[in-house]
Amino acid sequence: MPNPRKPDGSLVTTCAYCGVGCGFKAETIGGEIVRMIPWKEGKANHGHACVKGRFAFDYYQHPDRVRTPMIRSSIDQPWREVSWDAAIAHAAAEMQRIQAQHGRGSVGAVSSSRCTNEEIFLMQKFARVALRNNNIDNCSRICHSPTQFGLSATLGAGAASQHFDSVLQADVILVVGANPTEGHPVFGSMLKRRVRQGAKLLVVDPRRTETAESAHCKATVHLALRPGTNVLVLNSLAHVVVTEGLHDAAFIAARCHPAEFEQWRALVADARYAPEVVGPEASLDPADIRAAARVYAKAKRSTIYYGLGVTEHSQGSTGVMCLGNLALACGMLGREGVGVNPLRGQGNVQGGSCLGSWPHMLSGYRFVTDDAVRATFEQDWRLSLDPEPGLRLPNMFDAALAGTFKAIYIQGEDPVQSDPNQNHIVAAMKAMECVIVQDLFLNETAKYAHVFLPGSSSLEKNGTFTNAERRVSMVRKVVPPLAGLEDWEITVKLINAMGYPLHYDHPSQILDEVARLSPAYQGMSFALIERCGSVQWPCNPQAPEGTEVLHTQTFPRGKANFMLTGYVPTTERIDERHPLLLTTGRILSQYNVGTQTRRTGNVAWHDEDLLDIHRQDAEARGIRDGDLVAISSRYGETRLHARISDKVSPGVLYTTFHFAQSKANAVTSDLSDWATNCPEYKVTAVEVAKVPATAPASARARAGAKA
Amino acid sequence: MWSELRDLREGQDLGTPPRGGEPVALVVDGKPVTVPAGSSVMLAAAAGSCPVPKLCATDTLEAFGSCRVCLVEIQGRKGYPAACTTLVEPGMVVTTQSPRLHELRQGVVELYLSDFPQEDVPGGWSELHETLQQVGVASHPYGQGENHLQAPVDESNPYFLFDPAKCIVCSRCVRACEEIQGTFALTIQGRGFASQVAASQGERFLDSECVSCGACVQACPTQSLVEKSLFVGGYHRAQPPKA
Amino acid sequence: MSAAHGDGMVIAIERLVAMANQIGDFFAPYPQGQREEGVRNHLRHYWDPRMREALLAHLDANAGAGLHAHVLAATRLLRDEQQTARKAYAGPPPRG
Structure with missing residues (x-):
C-alpha cells in the first residue's frame, strides 16, 4: 500500500525535550501516536522541529516502560510488584518512620523538569506540607541554578530577558558556552537564519562547535578559551569596554546604580584583566578579545545567549553576573534584539525554577526566610511552614554520607547517572534507608531504590510547561498514562497518605493555586493559555496576556546592579598526573x-x-x-x-x-x-x-x- | 515585525510567507481583498478565499516559481504570471479561474502525472492529491515514457523515506533545509529530466549532513519524503505495469 | 558515623569550610564591611541551619580553623540574628 495511512486524530501539545518548548500536533491513528508534526502556530518554533521532538517519541510505549508500582525491602532483593495503594502506603510509612527516628530534616525530595509546572509545584508542596521541611530541590541545581542567582543579582529577574523571536532583530549575537544548533536546534536554526541575514556572530567556547562554524554561518570571532577561564575572559571583554570608553553612559545613569558601576569599572579596568594579560592565560589572542568586545559594544543591538558552559563551573554564578554586567554596561537590555538569555536544558527547567522547588525559595522566587512571603502560603495551605532553608541536592547526598539524611523521593531524575562524582553519589544512595524513584524506566538510580512508582510521559498528562523564554504552554494528554496515573496524581496520593488532605479535580486547579501564590504567574490560567496559545510571564493585570521583553522601563528592583566579579581560578587544575x-x-x-x-x-x-x-x-x-x-x-x-x-x-x-x-x-x-x-x-x-x-x-x- | 513567522496559521497554507507591510487593496475574482504590501498575488487569493492551485509554493518558504500550476490572469498584463512570484499592487485586478487557466493548469498537472506512479493517484491525501482534485485531473494522456518509477527508495533514515518515483523536483525540500533548518544538506543534482533531489553529494540521507529535523518531510507536497510510521509492515512500492 | 537524631555532623566540616571560603572568595573584592555582610547573608539565606550550626560549632571548637579571615568574621556575624536581614536577598551586600 504505497499511499500512507492518514491520521484520524490530532492534539496540540508541547515537546518536553529541551528548553525551546516547541509546539507539536500529536497525530494519532486509532488512538496510537503515529507522528509529531510541528505546530505552525507554536510561538517558540513557528512550525519547525528537530530530530528529537519530531521523531523520537516512540520511547513512550517502549517495552522497558514500567507499568506497575514495585517495592523491596533492600536493594539486593528483587522487585515485588504491588498495587498503587500498597506502594503509596509503604512509601509514606517509610518516610514517616524515618522522620520519627532521625528527625524532620532527614528526608527530602527532588522534582523533575520533565514534569509539568503543576507537578513541580506539587512536589515542593509535598516537601512543605507532608515532610514539613524545605528539603526540596530541582534539577536546575545541576544546570542553571547559577542563572537564577546571577541574573537575579544583576538584573533582578532570574530568567531570559527576551523572547526567541527577538534574535531576528539582533545585529550581533554573542553565544557563550552554548551550542544551540545541537542543544537547542530549533532556536539554533533561527539564530543561523539571522546570521545569514547579516548579523555578526561571536562565540565563546573551548570547542569549534557547529554553532561557531557551519554552512553559511561562521563566527566573526571565536574565542576558543581554555576551560575554566570564563570569568577571566568575560572580565577582559568588560575591560576593553570600559577602558576604550565603549560603555553606554546614558543607560547606566538612567537604569543602574552609578556608584556600583564605578566600583565595577575599577575592578574590570585593572591591568590584570587587560587582553594582553588574559590572552596567554586563557589560550587566546589578545587581539581577538579586543575585537569581540568592540563588535559587541559598538552594535546598535547586541544580544547574549548562553548555556551550561557558563553555569557549570566553580564560578558559574559569577560568570552569569559577568554577562549581566556586560549587557548593562553597553545598554543592551530592555529592547528588541538585545538582552541576556539562558538556553535551558530540559523542557521545563524554567518551570522547575519558577515553582518554588528550591530549598530556600517558594514559588515566584521568594525567600522562605521572608516572614511575609511565608505567611501567604501558610494562609492558603493552613499550616505553618519551616522558616529555615533546607538542604540542596548535593547537600542531601553529602548529608546522606554523613548519616543524617535517610530518605529521598526522586521524581523523573537520574542523579546516579547525571550528577557529578558518581562514586560519591552511589555511596550516598546506598547509605539511605528509603529511596523512592518515580520514573518511566528503571534508570540507574532505581538500582538503589526501595520504592518504584511508574510515572507518565508528557504525552500522557495534562498540564503546562514553561520554556526558556518564560513561555507557558499547554501539555495535553494524547494517550492514557501507561501505568494508570499522571505524575501529579501520584504525588497527591502520597501527600494524602502522609496525612495532609488534598484534592484536585484537574491540573488546572493546581495552576490556579500557583497563580494565587506567585506574582509572576498571577494572571495565568488554563483558559488564558488555551485562548492565547501560550503566555509569557510576568502575566498580571498590567500585562494580562504576558510579557515578551523584560526590563523595558525599569528593572524588578528599580535599578540594576553591577556585581563585582573577581576571577578566582578553580582548584581543579592540571598537573603532571592529570595534564x-x-x-x-x-x-x-x-x-x-x-x-x-x-x-x-x-x-x-x-x-x-x-x-x-x-x-x-x-x-x-x-x-x-x-x-x-x-x-x-x-x-x-x-x-x-x-x-x-x-x-x-x-x-x-x-x-x-x-x-x-x-x-x-x-x-x-x-x-x-x-x-x-x-x-x-x-x-x-x-x-x-x-x-x-x-x-x-x-x-x-x-x-x-x-x- | 515577524509576520513571516507569527502570521502562519495551522490548517491554512497562504502559499507564500505572510508580510507585515502597509495594507494594499486589490480585487481577486471580483472580490475586494486587502493584504500587506510585499504579499504575493497567491497570498491575496488565499486570503480572499479563492486559493490558486499550487505545488512548489508553501507559506513557510519564499516563492520559487517553478511548478507553473499557479498561473493567473492580471488585468493589463500580458500572458499568465505565476501568482506566487507576482507581488500585489494597489488596484490590481486578478482572475484565478477561467477556461484558459483551467486548460493550462490541467496540461501542467498531466505532465507531472506522466512521471508519477499511477497506482498512487487514487486514495492519496497529499498536497499533490488536493491539487489534482482542484484542477480536476486524475490521469494523463501520455504513453509510458522515460520515468523515475524504478529509482531506488532511500530508507536509510530511521524515521522517513525518500521515494524518487513520487518526486516532482519542486525543490521544497531543498529550500526547507536551507531556509528553515539552515543545514544545506539537500540539493538538486543533474539537469533537465535527470535532475533529482540528493542528500549531500548523492549519499544516502543517513550518511549525509542531514540532521533529520523533518523540515523537508513537512515541506514535501507529494509524500515522496514521508514518515515511515505511516506505513504498517514497511514500505512496498506498487509495481508499475510492464512496458 | 552516628545516625542518631541530632548527633551526626550534617556534612563533613572540611567540605563546609571549603564551601564557606568559596563564598568568601566571591565577596573578597567588596569593601570591608560589605564583604563580611555578603558572606553572612549568603550563609543565612542559602544554607540549611544545620550547616550553619556546624560552622558555628567549628568556630567554638577549633577557632574556625581553615576559614579565611573575612569568612571567619562573617561567621561570627551569623550569631547575631538581629543583624540578619530577613528580607529577600540574592546578591550584593545591602548598601550601608
Whole structure:
C-alpha cells in the first residue's frame, strides 16, 4: 500500500525535550501516536522541529516502560510488584518512620523538569506540607541554578530577558558556552537564519562547535578559551569596554546604580584583566578579545545567549553576573534584539525554577526566610511552614554520607547517572534507608531504590510547561498514562497518605493555586493559555496576556546592579598526573542522560559516547582513532573510544554523557559553584591512556573520523 | 515585525510567507481583498478565499516559481504570471479561474502525472492529491515514457523515506533545509529530466549532513519524503505495469 | 558515623569550610564591611541551619580553623540574628 495511512486524530501539545518548548500536533491513528508534526502556530518554533521532538517519541510505549508500582525491602532483593495503594502506603510509612527516628530534616525530595509546572509545584508542596521541611530541590541545581542567582543579582529577574523571536532583530549575537544548533536546534536554526541575514556572530567556547562554524554561518570571532577561564575572559571583554570608553553612559545613569558601576569599572579596568594579560592565560589572542568586545559594544543591538558552559563551573554564578554586567554596561537590555538569555536544558527547567522547588525559595522566587512571603502560603495551605532553608541536592547526598539524611523521593531524575562524582553519589544512595524513584524506566538510580512508582510521559498528562523564554504552554494528554496515573496524581496520593488532605479535580486547579501564590504567574490560567496559545510571564493585570521583553522601563528592583566579579581560578587544575582538561556536552540526536532517546531510532546517529581528542595529544600517547582509552581523574576512571578531532584544542578533551555505560560522571569532580553548588562538570583534569585492545572498537567509533 | 513567522496559521497554507507591510487593496475574482504590501498575488487569493492551485509554493518558504500550476490572469498584463512570484499592487485586478487557466493548469498537472506512479493517484491525501482534485485531473494522456518509477527508495533514515518515483523536483525540500533548518544538506543534482533531489553529494540521507529535523518531510507536497510510521509492515512500492 | 537524631555532623566540616571560603572568595573584592555582610547573608539565606550550626560549632571548637579571615568574621556575624536581614536577598551586600 504505497499511499500512507492518514491520521484520524490530532492534539496540540508541547515537546518536553529541551528548553525551546516547541509546539507539536500529536497525530494519532486509532488512538496510537503515529507522528509529531510541528505546530505552525507554536510561538517558540513557528512550525519547525528537530530530530528529537519530531521523531523520537516512540520511547513512550517502549517495552522497558514500567507499568506497575514495585517495592523491596533492600536493594539486593528483587522487585515485588504491588498495587498503587500498597506502594503509596509503604512509601509514606517509610518516610514517616524515618522522620520519627532521625528527625524532620532527614528526608527530602527532588522534582523533575520533565514534569509539568503543576507537578513541580506539587512536589515542593509535598516537601512543605507532608515532610514539613524545605528539603526540596530541582534539577536546575545541576544546570542553571547559577542563572537564577546571577541574573537575579544583576538584573533582578532570574530568567531570559527576551523572547526567541527577538534574535531576528539582533545585529550581533554573542553565544557563550552554548551550542544551540545541537542543544537547542530549533532556536539554533533561527539564530543561523539571522546570521545569514547579516548579523555578526561571536562565540565563546573551548570547542569549534557547529554553532561557531557551519554552512553559511561562521563566527566573526571565536574565542576558543581554555576551560575554566570564563570569568577571566568575560572580565577582559568588560575591560576593553570600559577602558576604550565603549560603555553606554546614558543607560547606566538612567537604569543602574552609578556608584556600583564605578566600583565595577575599577575592578574590570585593572591591568590584570587587560587582553594582553588574559590572552596567554586563557589560550587566546589578545587581539581577538579586543575585537569581540568592540563588535559587541559598538552594535546598535547586541544580544547574549548562553548555556551550561557558563553555569557549570566553580564560578558559574559569577560568570552569569559577568554577562549581566556586560549587557548593562553597553545598554543592551530592555529592547528588541538585545538582552541576556539562558538556553535551558530540559523542557521545563524554567518551570522547575519558577515553582518554588528550591530549598530556600517558594514559588515566584521568594525567600522562605521572608516572614511575609511565608505567611501567604501558610494562609492558603493552613499550616505553618519551616522558616529555615533546607538542604540542596548535593547537600542531601553529602548529608546522606554523613548519616543524617535517610530518605529521598526522586521524581523523573537520574542523579546516579547525571550528577557529578558518581562514586560519591552511589555511596550516598546506598547509605539511605528509603529511596523512592518515580520514573518511566528503571534508570540507574532505581538500582538503589526501595520504592518504584511508574510515572507518565508528557504525552500522557495534562498540564503546562514553561520554556526558556518564560513561555507557558499547554501539555495535553494524547494517550492514557501507561501505568494508570499522571505524575501529579501520584504525588497527591502520597501527600494524602502522609496525612495532609488534598484534592484536585484537574491540573488546572493546581495552576490556579500557583497563580494565587506567585506574582509572576498571577494572571495565568488554563483558559488564558488555551485562548492565547501560550503566555509569557510576568502575566498580571498590567500585562494580562504576558510579557515578551523584560526590563523595558525599569528593572524588578528599580535599578540594576553591577556585581563585582573577581576571577578566582578553580582548584581543579592540571598537573603532571592529570595534564589534560576534560569538558562535557551534548549531541543533537540524544537528550540528556538518554533515558528516552536511547530507546528510539536516534541511536542510528549516536550509539555511544566518544572521547574527542586533538591529534597532537593522541599521537603523544600512541592513541589512534577508534582506540579504547581509559580516562582517569582524581575522582575515578572510565573508558571510551577515542575520536581524533580538530574541534578541540590541544590539551582539551570532550565527551557527551548520554549513555549510562560511558560513566562520564565517574571522572567528574565534586567541586561546585560557590553560590548554588551547581557542579563543575565543564572542567576536570584527567589523563588518558590507550587500553591494550582486546575488546574491538565499535563500528561507529571506527567510522567516527567525520567530526 | 515577524509576520513571516507569527502570521502562519495551522490548517491554512497562504502559499507564500505572510508580510507585515502597509495594507494594499486589490480585487481577486471580483472580490475586494486587502493584504500587506510585499504579499504575493497567491497570498491575496488565499486570503480572499479563492486559493490558486499550487505545488512548489508553501507559506513557510519564499516563492520559487517553478511548478507553473499557479498561473493567473492580471488585468493589463500580458500572458499568465505565476501568482506566487507576482507581488500585489494597489488596484490590481486578478482572475484565478477561467477556461484558459483551467486548460493550462490541467496540461501542467498531466505532465507531472506522466512521471508519477499511477497506482498512487487514487486514495492519496497529499498536497499533490488536493491539487489534482482542484484542477480536476486524475490521469494523463501520455504513453509510458522515460520515468523515475524504478529509482531506488532511500530508507536509510530511521524515521522517513525518500521515494524518487513520487518526486516532482519542486525543490521544497531543498529550500526547507536551507531556509528553515539552515543545514544545506539537500540539493538538486543533474539537469533537465535527470535532475533529482540528493542528500549531500548523492549519499544516502543517513550518511549525509542531514540532521533529520523533518523540515523537508513537512515541506514535501507529494509524500515522496514521508514518515515511515505511516506505513504498517514497511514500505512496498506498487509495481508499475510492464512496458 | 552516628545516625542518631541530632548527633551526626550534617556534612563533613572540611567540605563546609571549603564551601564557606568559596563564598568568601566571591565577596573578597567588596569593601570591608560589605564583604563580611555578603558572606553572612549568603550563609543565612542559602544554607540549611544545620550547616550553619556546624560552622558555628567549628568556630567554638577549633577557632574556625581553615576559614579565611573575612569568612571567619562573617561567621561570627551569623550569631547575631538581629543583624540578619530577613528580607529577600540574592546578591550584593545591602548598601550601608
